[in-house]
Amino acid sequence: MSKNKIDLFREAFNKQADSLGNLFVEVFHYIALFAVGAIIAWAALQEFLSIFTAHKELVDGILMLFIYLELGAMVGIYFKTKRMPVRFLIYVSITALTRLLISDISHNHKPSWGIIQVCGAILLLSIAVLIVRIASSRFHVKEEDESK
Numbered sequence: 001m002s003k004n005k006i007d008l009f010r011e012a013f014n015k016q017a018d019s020l021g022n023l024f025v026e027v028f029h030y031i032a033l034f035a036v037g038a039i040i041a042w043a044a045l046q047e048f049l050s051i052f053t054a055h056k057e058l059v060d061g062i063l064m065l066f067i068y069l070e071l072g073a074m075v076g077i078y079f080k081t082k083r084m085p086v087r088f089l090i091y092v093s094i095t096a097l098t099r100l101l102i103s104d105i106s107h108n109h110k111p112s113w114g115i116i117q118v119c120g121a122i123l124l125l126s127i128a129v130l131i132v133r134i135a136s137s138r139f140h141v142k143e144e145d146e147s148k
Contacts, residue, residue, distance in 0.1 A: 037075045044068035057106070063099040067092055087132050094125045 044065060051061035074088040101118045 033075055033079060037072065040068055040072050040075065044072070057103075059102055059106070060099060063095060063102065067095050067099070070095065087129055090125050090129050090132070094122055094129075097122050097125070 047061055047064045047068065051058060051065075070088050070092045074085055074092075077083070077085045077088070097118050101115065101122070104115065104118070
């Protein structure tokens with residue numbers, strides 16, 4: 001009989017510990033997401049202001065604002081769906097490489113293998129977006145039961 005009481009206590013303790021652990025993880029996720037969102041908003045505001053005070057080239061600033069927009073959208077999508085949108089990470093990478101390419105061409109004005117490499121990386125990332133989109137439409141992930 002005492003073994004049953006110990007097993008029942010262990011199961012109840014494990015259930016409480018799991019609930020408490022899940023609560024801590026969710027609280028950490030929300031605090032971290034709010035912090036990341038606030039930092040993105042602050043950085044975007046700083047970038048916006050630097051464009052108007054002419055401390056930065058206009059095209060570079062606009063592309064940085066697009067990067068901040070995509071990062072903010074990623075945080076928002078994660079809040080709504082609890083899933084990290086991989087495509088947005090690829091979009092951020094493509095935008096960052098495009099910014100690098102435009103900056104390199106506008107400052108150096110010299111053809112080089114670096115330009116070809118950056119263009120190849122953008123092409124590979126674009127193909128990756130296509131593959132991710134096709135895979136997500138063909139192999140749609142089923143939603144987990146929320147009642148668990």
